[in-house]
Amino acid sequence: MNTVLVVEDCLVDRKAIEFSLKQNGFEVLTAQNGEEAIQKLRNYQPDVIILDILLPGYSGFEICRQFKTDPKTKKIPIVFCSSKATELDKFWGLKQGADAYLTKPIVSQEIIPIINQVINRQTFAGEA
Template sequence: MGTVLIVEDSLTDMQILIGCLQKGGISVIIAQTGEEAIATISRQKPDVILLDVVLPGCSGFEVCRELKGNADTNNIPIVLCSTKGGEMDKFWGMKQGASAYLTKPIDQEELVRTIKQFIKSSDS
């Protein structure tokens, strides 16, 4: 069905996201920092990246900008997720190249629907 890289520093949120996506039939790989995410992507390209905004080290916005600026990774859809749900946060996230922006707490059905939609469009 496709593979998602979850980049999330909260172990509780990570477990919820993993369970939710695996229940939806989606394979999951994980990273807990932006730097770890970039290293992981260089070894194994996911179909979609689910990226927390607030991370130790570089932020999700910085990771998104870096991936979108790289020819090897700029076509991977990035779904930002954050407790920061203001219009300015969403605007800024989309400006960095994100394909979607979900606010926490994550609506699990919406998450699976969003991820599957991006996996389908990357298959075509």
């Protein structure tokens, strides 16, 4: 079973994403901010991270850069999930190292194929 770490400060959004993922067979870990996400990564190795941008403390952009420069976490795919929906936001998110960018509100029909795609891409890259 693939594991997803959802880093989202909004309880409603976090629960909606968690529900959608669990309904599709994923194990889900959650964090409300970057510090909590870092703590989770000390104990778990998720297959993908769903990361909000507007978080208390560190922004999602800062967290993404930190994860992508750490040898222990740099290969974990990151999917931004944010209300920031301009093309510039998406460009900047991908420039930080994210593997995909989704805008809120999230719909199960959008998120599940993206999560599967980045996990499969990572699996394929790991076999090469």
